[in-house]
Amino acid sequence: MITATKAKLYPTDKQKVLLEKHFGSCRFVYNYFLSERDRYYIAHKDAEKSSLNYMDTQNMLVELKKKYLWLYEVNSQSLQMSLRFLDNAFTSFFHKNGDHPNFRKKGNNDYFAIPQHMQIKGSRIYFPKFNEGIYFKGSENKLEEIKEIKQITITKSAGNYYCSMIYENNRGMPEKIPLSNKNAIGIDLGIEKYATLSNGVAIENPRFVDSAEERIKRLQKQLNRKQKGSRNRTKQIQKIQRKYKKLRDTRDDFLNKVSTAIAKQYDTIVIEDLNVQGMQQNHHMAKHIADASWHKFRVKLEWKTEIYGKNLIKIGRFDPSSKLCSDCGNLKHDLELSDRIYRCDTCGLAIDRDYNASRNITKIGMIKVGLVQPEFTPVEIATSGMHGIYPYRQMSIIESGSPIH
Numbered sequence: 001m002i003t004a005t006k007a008k009l010y011p012t013d014k015q016k017v018l019l020e021k022h023f024g025s026c027r028f029v030y031n032y033f034l035s036e037r038d039r040y041y042i043a044h045k046d047a048e049k050s051s052l053n054y055m056d057t058q059n060m061l062v063e064l065k066k067k068y069l070w071l072y073e074v075n076s077q078s079l080q081m082s083l084r085f086l087d088n089a090f091t092s093f094f095h096k097n098g099d100h101p102n103f104r105k106k107g108n109n110d111y112f113a114i115p116q117h118m119q120i121k122g123s124r125i126y127f128p129k130f131n132e133g134i135y136f137k138g139s140e141n142k143l144e145e146i147k148e149i150k151q152i153t154i155t156k157s158a159g160n161y162y163c164s165m166i167y168e169n170n171r172g173m174p175e176k177i178p179l180s181n182k183n184a185i186g187i188d189l190g191i192e193k194y195a196t197l198s199n200g201v202a203i204e205n206p207r208f209v210d211s212a213e214e215r216i217k218r219l220q221k222q223l224n225r226k227q228k229g230s231r232n233r234t235k236q237i238q239k240i241q242r243k244y245k246k247l248r249d250t251r252d253d254f255l256n257k258v259s260t261a262i263a264k265q266y267d268t269i270v271i272e273d274l275n276v277q278g279m280q281q282n283h284h285m286a287k288h289i290a291d292a293s294w295h296k297f298r299v300k301l302e303w304k305t306e307i308y309g310k311n312l313i314k315i316g317r318f319d320p321s322s323k324l325c326s327d328c329g330n331l332k333h334d335l336e337l338s339d340r341i342y343r344c345d346t347c348g349l350a351i352d353r354d355y356n357a358s359r360n361i362t363k364i365g366m367i368k369v370g371l372v373q374p375e376f377t378p379v380e381i382a383t384s385g386m387h388g389i390y391p392y393r394q395m396s397i398i399e400s401g402s403p404i405h
């Protein structure tokens, strides 16, 4: 399977000079084509081809190198990787997953990537333009298991050089634990609490996120009062962008920890699928940020359940997961968003709203994969208004042709 590790590099002074040339040239190419892409877009906004793509910039790079011959001193594939990173940044900007790409500044996040021709021999790592290899130190266990290096990224941080490796090891993906309702968990993602699990565990939003969101809202209000095109406005925009970046980093860290913990601990995990349409229609900021983080969380969970050999069941996003009673199946039509406690008029159940939803999510997931038989009679379904809402229950009843208890 593919995994990653990081090692510290100990370059000679001569190698340091060449590393710096790589940082500089890759940054130059990134910034040059960032403004080329913006310029092209402004000039061709209404044309059929309104933006430059990766291949366009790669062809332009060939010409650029004839003009700036020093670009030949560095690994040409690393320059192409810069174009690739820029293209990715634009793609996520177009898909509203990120801000407009920023110019890279010297000394701030210096990096370059190498996609091919890397090799480790003893305690040295070899890649193009560094034929004598750079001495490095990393985790021995991890280095031993490297079968094939897929990509390396060289970074500089506080005067030190590091090498992050993505590599394939000899371990295959673990065998999946068989699907079962033992050690199964349903997750309800929310705004008030980040996640509520069907065993009653609730995961709070990290505090920093709440306060950072409040602060961004305030900064945004101040921005609206600043004159368009003024220096103060530009400064304010930069301030907001920095806050956003910090917020994203903190959230990423939180999402990594939560998704790893859940994938490690439970064998079968049920989660509601992404409602893409609802997400795009959403203009409310808090909700929009939450949607984006839920999407990230699902992606991470998908990947981590694979790594740990666990099962992930995705169900459609149905509003009734919060309106149904998780004990008797009664549908409460008049449940308001402000009702934090679910009170069932039929069986008297009174539990936390999100907890109730997470229990329903587990049930729907189990029914979907055939681990639990639907427990309601057709009469109950007919009177509860569940038609088309609980497709799996409906389907099973029609197939069996007799009421199921």
Ligand SMILES: [Zn+2]
Pocket: 325, 326, 327, 328, 329, 330, 344, 345, 346, 347, 348, 349
């Ligand atoms: Zn009930």
